[in-house]
Amino acid sequence: MSDVCQSCGMIMEVNNYGKNEDGSENKDYCRYCFPNGSFGKNETMEEMIESCIPFRINDTDCPDEEVARRKMMDYFPNLKRWRKIT
Numbered sequence: 001m002s003d004v005c006q007s008c009g010m011i012m013e014v015n016n017y018g019k020n021e022d023g024s025e026n027k028d029y030c031r032y033c034f035p036n037g038s039f040g041k042n043e044t045m046e047e048m049i050e051s052c053i054p055f056r057i058n059d060t061d062c063p064d065e066e067v068a069r070r071k072m073m074d075y076f077p078n079l080k081r082w083r084k085i086t
């Protein structure tokens with residue numbers, strides 16, 4: 001099973017894990033979201049979704065912005081970074 005970034009939903013390969021402050025790998029987040037012991041950008045889930053849209057559009061199941069946005073709106077609240085602790 002592949003690891004998925006718990007912030008942006010990207011599938012992570014060995015060389016794009018995030019980094020903890022001590023230089024070790026952070027396997028919850030990718031290096032774009034978590035480059036150096038903290039989140040690179042402090043943003044809301046909605047802002048993250050908007051910036052991910054161009055990367056999600058593809059020929060198979062995500063033909064346009066609307067579909068991409070809707071899929072992420074369903075999916076992102078399950079990711080660790082955005083999950084509401086109740």
Ligand SMILES: [Zn+2]
Nearest residue numbers: 005008030033
């Ligand atoms: Zn990420």
